Amino acid sequence: MSEIKLAENKVKELEKVCAEHGHQPGELINVLHKAQSIFGYLPREVQEIVACKLGIPVSKVYGVVTFYSFFTMTPKGEHPISVCMGTACYVRGAEKVLDEFKRALGLQVGETSADGKFSLSSLRCVGACGLAPVVLIGEKVYGRVVPGDVEKILKELN
Amino acid sequence: MSYKMHILVCGGTGCRASASQNIIERLQDSLKEQNLHNEVQVIATGCFGFCEKGPIVKIMPDNTFYVQVKPEDAPEIVHEHIIKGRKVERLLYRDPERKIAVSDSKHMGFYKKQLRIALRNCGFIDPENIEEYIGRDGYAALAKCLSELKPEEVIQEIKLSGLRGRGGGGFPTGLKWEFARKYQSDQKYVVCNADEGDPGAFMDRSIMEGDPHSVIEAMAICGYSIGANKGLVYIRAEYPLAIERLRIAIRQAEEYGLLGTNIMGTGFDFTIEIRYGAGAFVCGEETALIHSMEGQRGEPTTKPPFPAESGYNRKPTNVNNVETLANIPVILTKGAGWFNKIGSEKSKGTKVFALAGKINNVGLIEVPMGTTLREVIYEVGGGIKNDKKFKAVQTGGPSGGCLTEKHLDTPIDFDNLIAAGSMMGSGGMIVMDEDDCMVAVAKFYLEFIVEESCGKCSPCRIGNKRLLEILTRITEGKGSMSDLETLENLSKVIKDTALCGLGQTSPNPVLSTLENFYDEYVAHIRDHKCPSGQCKALLSYKIDPKLCVGCTLCARNCPVDAIIGERKEPHFIDTAKCIKCGTCIDKCKFKAISVV
Known part of the structure; x- marks a missing residue:
């Protein structure tokens, strides 16, 4: 899979969201909801940022993203x-x-x-x-x- | 400002999907044009329940009930009804039997047998205005609890009322509160389970959209009773309107001092936060829900410990479903003695059902426990659509079972439904007619379960997958008679060994259809036939040249151009191209096309 370059302003916004939630691991699902509304979907790169900011393994983030049907790793169509x-x-x-x-x-x-x-x-x-x-x-x-x-x-x- | 008249417009999800928002705007414009906007108020309410005939518009105080209103009808309603005082005849509900127009909902078959307790305010008040809730005795129960009753007395009253959990389990609510009260802790939580994941059930969303304050008030009462000062609502992210209304309601309650610190000057503190679900059916199970709120995968854990002892953040937690909570305030204002006179011996009060499927009156209904399935389907529901023959009613969602003709006179309550091989569940009620294949229905539910199984325990993860494979085989005409035995045995093993409520009930659709529709399974296996003409692999479409007049309607509507023929000549179906979608049958006016 090729690397996706995430827009810098969106990354900043995501980092702000993580900070607003106090970088708490318990806030993971709330953070992912907001991340999905920022990026439209949750590619690996977004999950890595969330994992890093919340201080939890990427595997845990991936586990949550794939568990719930509301979260998607492919971009939706127009x-x-x-x-x-x-x-x-x-x-x-x-x-x-x-x-x-x-x-x-x-x-x-x-x-x-x-x-x-x-x-x-x-x-x-x-x-x-x-x-x-x-x-x-x-x-x-x-x-x-x-x-x-x-x-x-x-x-x-x- | 006091208004002389009110126009209530349904703002529930179903009616909004049919442009009820536009109706409101058009009504307001018309009123303004006539300079009546200071005398007549237009209010967007919660769901009236009669979704089949939506969008609904009701005029108060004369109680006129208009159905299937379109935005362009707004000027006529204002000119005729509001100004001239004449009812707009063509927008009234027509009684299908008596063939007359009925203007008052009380006289409609759909409403006659209903008793609305949990839905008491839905369709009556503006859910975004706390004063309207207060105007209908809202927050009186909380005031009474805080000023007159000890927590133990509140719990006693709920126990006396006989209220049982409406989310599926049917556990006595008062008892649940008592357990949560018993455990000592520096922090306790009240959780409202609003993660309505049962496909085809939408009562919780309607309550939150139509009467959010009843849930907030009940949570505060529960907090007072069990000794908790924090409430959490776990709600599906797919319910944006319900979330919005809940947020508004929480904010207003805070402004009125009904949430927050030192509520009504009694020293009781209570706050409510919203947590979002993200689409997982298993999160209706309370331990799974709690894990999800903690930011983890929503996997259940074994009980004990029960949440009452160790729940959210390992603190004592009481989880109640939305409909259960909506009953609480009215029980406390009217008394347990009032409530426990309604319903059947062991199931008190009413139950809300989402009535859907092949029925004339699709909608949200609330009837006393003990009402029979026949009354619900034929009186409230208005019978089967297109005068087809009733075949089955599925209650309890994916965990429930399919009941048949012989169960129609069963009074509906928690215990009777279980005895009949189904369950109450959250109150989905899907009616099926002769065209529905019960093997395909069982397969449909298993597909849902396999998709939603969290994967933690093997009976559910692997067992249900095997069940689905067998069912798929049968619907493709590749099954064997020994499959039926395997289906039954495997179902029983899953029921006995799965970890949580989802797995323990997941084989119910298979077991109940096997028991009630065994012949249909046999027809698929032995005769390679689907008697209802639903299982695609087992059927082909044919045009009867004697009946076909060559109108070309089927050919024009066929999405894959599989129908050939000249105008005014009999047509033919190219079976190689046909995708068996059934459009031609629906379109043919001469009944010339059949499934063989």
Whole structure:
């Protein structure tokens, strides 16, 4: 894996966050949340900085990052597409919608398109079960989606 | 300023997703145009529960309940209803049976059987305004505890009420508080478990979005009772709106002297901090949750020691779920004697369910314990969507089981659901119809469990993976009859040997579907058929040339252009191209396409 050069101002911001949390190992998850909102994802280089500032091994940081589904080590696309796979959406056909996104984008769950435009993921319940199946793209919620809507939605974003 | 009328607009997640924010803006604009903005107030409330018909708009004081409102309806509501006093007929709820418009929610099937205790303020108050909560007896329970009751008396009252934990376990709340009180320590903690990870359950989020102060008040009461002065809310980072409302509520409570030092001049100190979860189902388990709050991987540890003895930072900690806490203030203001008259013999009070799936009225409901599944599904839920046949109801989320027709008259409570092979869980209730394949449903839950298993103990980490492999094989038509025996044996071993609640209940969907839908498993294995037409590997799509009129609708909607045919001529499906997505069946108006 090649080294990623992190933007200096973002690194400064991250160091500030670590300081605000008193460099406490117990604050690791809170720090990682903020780190992810600064960088958009948590590559190795970011984890190393956090480990160093909090005085814990990188392996421990990596262990936490990979444990929780909210944290990601790959950058999300410009339009992050999340198909809800909660039970309510599942029984109303979410799997078919997800399959259609996979096919139309040529992506698997967890991948980002080469041009950085789209990323595909599944998530568990956004609590809008009345609109099932639900697709979340960025902040926008698409409700009662059927596979036939997928092309139209993607065209809208392109 | 006093307003003559109030327009309540649902600001819950579901309705916001359908542009309820825009409705509020349009209503405010219209009121301003008519110079009524000083007389009519628009309030964004928490969830009304009737998500199926959202966005909901309610006009007070005349209690008119409008459904599926769009932003462009706002001027009409202002002109007709507010100015002329005439109800906007077309936006009223239509009773599907009596075919009449109903304007008062009390007369709707969805609300008739409901009794809202935990959700008492959701949809009534502006959650971002503490005065509205206080106006509905908010913080009266805390005042009563601090000024009139000893901590032991508060615990006694909660014990008498019979309240049991709503997060899944059903452990008596008063007893839990008593344990935490018993341990002496320089520091104790009250933790609110708001890490709602059960897919398809959203009651905790609705309470935090719609009535955050009830949770704050209850945490303070718990702190007073067990001798803790620090509260922590562990909440999913995926719930930005709930987090925001909680923050506002905590800040307001501090400003009003209801949190902080020397609360109400009684010398009692209590503060609340928010901690974020990061997406791990296992963190609903209290020991895992505590490790996560300490900045570690959310892996459970064996109990004892229980958190009441050694929890967060190894100090005595009491963990309660959001819905449990929301019940506390009202129990103390109305009395344990009031609360324990509601519900069944061993399960007191009400339970909130997230009713979803193939049901007409999807939404958040609260019914007394002891209500039957039939009442919930057919009366509150309005029956099965598109008049299909009921097949199963899944309760308790990924740890629960699938119940069938024969369980419909079972009164819902903690013990009955367990006896029937399922569980209460956090209150997800997913209704399935004849089109749902129960083997695929079991596989769906196992996929979830395998993804969420923390990996610490081998029965859960390896055993569930094996279960999933077998189920996958069966849904692909590659299973053998001996697989069924293996499924059952392995499930029992996992139940007996897994470390925490997640693993011990993870095989429930497999065991309950095996018991109730054995024939479906056999059909997949012996006949290589999926009776519900869901398991892709076992089916192919066919157009009946006699029924097809050549309208081309299916061909135009097919995402992979697998349907060929001339206009007004019967069409055909190219099975090599077909991805079996089912779009054509949904689109065909002549029922010419079938799954074989």
